[in-house]
Amino acid sequence: MKRVFGIFEAVFDIFYLAAALCLGLVLILTDENGGMRFLAGIMALVLACGDAFHLIPRIAVIFTQAEEGMRTALGRGKQITSITMTVFYLMLWQIGLSFSGGMDEQFWSYLVYFLAAVRILLCLMPQNRWTERYPPTSWGIGRNIPFFLLGLVTAGMFFIRREGMPGMGMMWFAILLSFACYLPVVLFSNKNPKIGMMMLPKTCAYLWMLVMCLAL
Numbered sequence: 001m002k003r004v005f006g007i008f009e010a011v012f013d014i015f016y017l018a019a020a021l022c023l024g025l026v027l028i029l030t031d032e033n034g035g036m037r038f039l040a041g042i043m044a045l046v047l048a049c050g051d052a053f054h055l056i057p058r059i060a061v062i063f064t065q066a067e068e069g070m071r072t073a074l075g076r077g078k079q080i081t082s083i084t085m086t087v088f089y090l091m092l093w094q095i096g097l098s099f100s101g102g103m104d105e106q107f108w109s110y111l112v113y114f115l116a117a118v119r120i121l122l123c124l125m126p127q128n129r130w131t132e133r134y135p136p137t138s139w140g141i142g143r144n145i146p147f148f149l150l151g152l153v154t155a156g157m158f159f160i161r162r163e164g165m166p167g168m169g170m171m172w173f174a175i176l177l178s179f180a181c182y183l184p185v186v187l188f189s190n191k192n193p194k195i196g197m198m199m200l201p202k203t204c205a206y207l208w209m210l211v212m213c214l215a216l
């Protein structure tokens with residue numbers, strides 16, 4: 001059963017990477033004036049390419065069962081993914097700013113970029129011990145605090161402006177859904193690896209975000 005579920009995860013990851021890349025290319029190639037649709041396409045490619053650094057080694061482990069031999073690639077891939085995911089939210093924030101709505105854009109933009117900078121700095125710290133089998137949970141929680149705040153602020157902005165976003169009115173919910181699935185992984189995956197399967201619905205939420213960007 002474990003083997004079957006592992007193969008399902010690998011097939012799902014391959015589908016996700018292919019779908020995100022295709023959506024990114026569609027968004028870029030159908031943009032006519034270098035606007036928000038183009039930025040959304042770049043955002044999709046950043047998401048897919050960043051996640052590939054972690055998912056491709058993960059897929060290799062599933063099929064080869066050589067986890068120890070892939071330990072460094074898995075750890076560094078997770079680190080890269082953590083950084084590119086932060087960049088993804090900065091781009092999503094900029095897309096949201098292209099719509100009008102009642103909020104102090106300057107203040108919240110400063111906050112968003114500050115949180116992103118703190119998150120990336122924390123991800124670069126050696127204390128994370130990315131390449132170890134059981135990295136410290138405290139650092140996993142610490143580096144994700146600014147990330148969660150970044151996500152909440154971004155979701156809040158999309159919620160406030162949802163009425164003026166045709167086709168993207170549920171973006172705020174997709175963001176919150178992704179974090180709701182991600183939170184148990186951050187807190188409990190070291191103790192119970194099965195919690196890591198919550199990343200599957202989280203991944204579906206990201207694909208939903210990219211599909212909504214087709215409305216730009």
